Amino acid sequence: MILSRKALHHGIKNDTDQLNRGIDEFVHLLDKIDGAVDGLPDALLDNSCIIPWLHVMPQEMEAISRDESDIRSYAATDQAEFFAVSSEYFFSRPQLMRRRHPEIYKMLNLCFNPQKKKKLKS
Structure with a gap:
């Protein structure tokens, strides 16, 4: 993964635009596991969670x-971009x-806090 310093700094400095290139590209790497x-994110989710995610x-x-959504429009490009862009939103806001x-x-x-799984099922 190669990232520009300018793009990384923008993602860190601006936490309101849901745009963070570092998170986006890192999530693609996680997706590729x-x-x-x-x-x-098969490696990050239990099998029981894959069907709800696909829904x-x-x-x-x-x-x-x-x-009709405030998630950045690029997320509608394909499923990989949806995962990455929605993860940017998850971490920034x-x-x-x-x-x-x-x-x-x-x-x-x-995906990102598996130790909290039991709390979320309640």
């Missing part, structure tokens, strides 16, 4: 395409995402 950059992801991508996109927040929280 299972051998495919496909937006399905919520295309629904939100459609909402983005209809301009977690409270906002939790309020506006509770299901996506829950799934990403399971």
Whole structure:
């Protein structure tokens, strides 16, 4: 992974635009752990969570395409970009995402905070 210093600094300095190139590209690397950059974080989610992720992801991508979501439009490009862009939102504006996109927040929280899994199931 090669990143520009300017893009990294922008992502760190501006925490309101949900644009963070470092997070985006790192999430693509995490996505690739299972051998495919496909937006399905198999290595990060339990098998029981994959079906819900496959359900919520295309629904939100459609909402983005209809301009009915505050997730950046680039997330509607494909599933890999949806995972990366929604992860940027998750890390840069977690409270906002939790309020506006509770299901996506829950799934990403399971990916990135697996120790909290039991709390989220309650």
